[in-house]
Amino acid sequence: MHELVFLKSLVIILGISAVVVFALHRIKIPSIVGFLLAGVLLGPHGLHLIKDAITIQTFAEIGVILLLFTIGLEFSLSRFLKMRLEVFGVGGLYVLTTVALTTLISYQWFGIENLNMVIFLGFLVALSSTAIVMKLLSDKAELDTPHGRSSVGILIFQDLCVVPFMLFIPVMSGGGGLSEIMLTFGKALAIITIVLLSAKWIVPNILHQIVRTRSRELFVITILILCFGIAFLTSEFGLSLALGAFLAGLVISESEYAHEATSTILPFRDSFSGLFFISVGMLMDTSFFIDNLQVVLLLFFGIFSLKFLSGFFSMYLLRRPLRTSIHSSMNLAQVGEFSFVLAVAGLSAGLISHEVYQGFLSASVLTMLLTPFIMQISPFISNKLSSHKLLKRLEKITGPSEYEEFPEKRKDHIIIIGYGLNGRNLARVLKEADIPYVVLELNIGTVRDMKQHGEPIYYGDGTKVEMLRKLGINTAKTLVIAISDPSSCRNIVKTARDQNPKLFIIARTRYAAEVDDLLKLGADEVIPEEFETSVEIFSMVLNQYQRPKNEIFNFVDMIREDGYRALRQARTTIRKPLFDKCTVLKDVTVELFTINDNSPVLGKSIEGLRFRPQTGATIIAVERENQMHTSPDPKFSFKAGDIVFITGKREDINKALIYLTEGKI
Numbered sequence: 001m002h003e004l005v006f007l008k009s010l011v012i013i014l015g016i017s018a019v020v021v022f023a024l025h026r027i028k029i030p031s032i033v034g035f036l037l038a039g040v041l042l043g044p045h046g047l048h049l050i051k052d053a054i055t056i057q058t059f060a061e062i063g064v065i066l067l068l069f070t071i072g073l074e075f076s077l078s079r080f081l082k083m084r085l086e087v088f089g090v091g092g093l094y095v096l097t098t099v100a101l102t103t104l105i106s107y108q109w110f111g112i113e114n115l116n117m118v119i120f121l122g123f124l125v126a127l128s129s130t131a132i133v134m135k136l137l138s139d140k141a142e143l144d145t146p147h148g149r150s151s152v153g154i155l156i157f158q159d160l161c162v163v164p165f166m167l168f169i170p171v172m173s174g175g176g177g178l179s180e181i182m183l184t185f186g187k188a189l190a191i192i193t194i195v196l197l198s199a200k201w202i203v204p205n206i207l208h209q210i211v212r213t214r215s216r217e218l219f220v221i222t223i224l225i226l227c228f229g230i231a232f233l234t235s236e237f238g239l240s241l242a243l244g245a246f247l248a249g250l251v252i253s254e255s256e257y258a259h260e261a262t263s264t265i266l267p268f269r270d271s272f273s274g275l276f277f278i279s280v281g282m283l284m285d286t287s288f289f290i291d292n293l294q295v296v297l298l299l300f301f302g303i304f305s306l307k308f309l310s311g312f313f314s315m316y317l318l319r320r321p322l323r324t325s326i327h328s329s330m331n332l333a334q335v336g337e338f339s340f341v342l343a344v345a346g347l348s349a350g351l352i353s354h355e356v357y358q359g360f361l362s363a364s365v366l367t368m369l370l371t372p373f374i375m376q377i378s379p380f381i382s383n384k385l386s387s388h389k390l391l392k393r394l395e396k397i398t399g400p401s402e403y404e405e406f407p408e409k410r411k412d413h414i415i416i417i418g419y420g421l422n423g424r425n426l427a428r429v430l431k432e433a434d435i436p437y438v439v440l441e442l443n444i445g446t447v448r449d450m451k452q453h454g455e456p457i458y459y460g461d462g463t464k465v466e467m468l469r470k471l472g473i474n475t476a477k478t479l480v481i482a483i484s485d486p487s488s489c490r491n492i493v494k495t496a497r498d499q500n501p502k503l504f505i506i507a508r509t510r511y512a513a514e515v516d517d518l519l520k521l522g523a524d525e526v527i528p529e530e531f532e533t534s535v536e537i538f539s540m541v542l543n544q545y546q547r548p549k550n551e552i553f554n555f556v557d558m559i560r561e562d563g564y565r566a567l568r569q570a571r572t573t574i575r576k577p578l579f580d581k582c583t584v585l586k587d588v589t590v591e592l593f594t595i596n597d598n599s600p601v602l603g604k605s606i607e608g609l610r611f612r613p614q615t616g617a618t619i620i621a622v623e624r625e626n627q628m629h630t631s632p633d634p635k636f637s638f639k640a641g642d643i644v645f646i647t648g649k650r651e652d653i654n655k656a657l658i659y660l661t662e663g664k665i
Helices: 002-026 031-042 053-074 077-082 084-108 115-126 130-139 146-172 178-212 216-236 241-253 258-282 286-291 293-317 322-331 337-348 354-386 389-398 421-432 444-451 465-470 486-499 512-521 529-544 549-564 611-615 650-662
Strands: 414-417 437-441 457-459 478-481 504-509 525-528 583-585 588-594 618-624 627-630 643-647
Touching: 002 031, 002 258, 031 130, 031 258, 031 354, 053 130, 053 216, 053 241, 053 258, 084 115, 084 146, 084 293, 115 146, 115 293, 115 337, 115 354, 130 146, 130 258, 130 337, 130 354, 146 241, 146 293, 146 322, 146 337, 178 216, 178 241, 216 241, 216 258, 241 258, 258 337, 258 354, 286 293, 286 354, 293 322, 293 354, 322 354, 337 354, 354 486, 414 421, 421 437, 437 444, 444 457, 465 486, 478 486, 486 504, 486 512, 504 512, 512 525, 525 529, 529 549, 549 650, 588 650, 611 650, 643 650
Parallel strands: 414 437, 414 478, 437 457, 478 504, 504 525
Antiparallel strands: 583 588, 588 643, 618 627, 618 643
């Protein structure tokens, strides 16, 4: 009968959750809020529909393990090491500041004289919700943004802190000694070292042998064993399950099978992670919340303000950008799920009373409920606050020295915002083509490193109009925005368009859904990675079936014209090293083609090639050694380095490009 009771509970949970999440989705409220509210309704303090809460909490722990495991898969060990300053520097200062402020305020303002108790309250407040913040950042594709990296680094350090916090509970309650703490710390350090070393030598070899069997069932089982096995192992040595799961993801991320592992785990993660948020909602005592509403709201605002100030102080003191500091601090202003584990342990050890426990619990769940909404408005608030005159003066005083180093006056240059993979490749091409450019980057480490290599790169925030002016936005010819932050991208487009109406703006975005908004703000071209990937895929598929290249180009044009809608011109993605990107004039399409040393048309004349009869397109000019030959004579012969200007219908231009590339159609 126990199985039937559990099955009944599971059906009720899934049914109520589906209804609540669907209803909130219709009014565009995040699903996490729906799961939390469903937990409040289902729990012992709500409608009391679920009696088997222990089983639900077990499934919730599985959800947290799978969530942190997939996040670890999306990272890599090298990336984790690069974030060591965020993890141990900013994260350490954040936790220390939060504990200190909570202790001071509780001791001075609330008159709590029990020092162990107020320090323990600092432990509870210092932790933020890894599950909620990571999920929301991942859903919004902001894990790799400046505020995303700062948030993730702090969250990782907070998860590391769960271990010492748990160890201090028996000591603070008078039930443990220093030797026990040191022994557990030694065990924890040893297991972390073993797990990370296995990422380089053991796990990749194991996965390689498993994949060679070509058994998907065996691969899935192996991934689950690594996930839960490492989490269990770290738990046995005193670390949290979630941290073990994250380390397991890091281990597998170093192998070439990381993407396959991610696709394998995702269905399990999505199934169980909702149960975690439901279990958190079940903890909330609604009667206590209603009876002590004023106190709970006071605690909520106090926790939010204290954590925001701690985060801002920590990041800003370590010279993080002003806007990033504000944005990240708002993201981390809630109480974390592991605080509930600590609170239960502290209640059992007598460090806090039942009333303090319930008050903290109610305020904490409220911070979690409001986190999705806070993270939605945090870009707007961070932009507004960072533009305040007083804070701008403060940033100039304490900001990195690179902030004041600006390039000399330029004209008709290109401004690149962001020096990731896209910005780096663009800068390399522009350098080879001898086209003037400057780069703006928020990662101070990248700026310092690339400056040593002679790169014209500068530290600063592209959303600030003063920074764009220093880079010569008013005299620039093109602006390329190659960052992963959707909110910042929109702000940069709007600011740049206001400053220079004639500027040609190219914006990169993750998703096709953001194209229209960026175009309305003033972008001339928007390159959505999601859409361009689909174009590249079907182009390769058609090429495998040996379809004519001009037919493939026409399909590309057709899909782009339909997919981009608001864009005013067609484009091609012919991956030939022989010609440059086309330029679009008003009502006339002109394609530029460079004749190289191996071209099949070298030494041949326009007349001899029968260019127009063969392609339907027209050569209107040829640039040779910086001299323009307009309306060239039919007997004009091509030489290496000639830049040919071709005009005509899109399908005719496609034929012309193939003709000049291969010497035939």
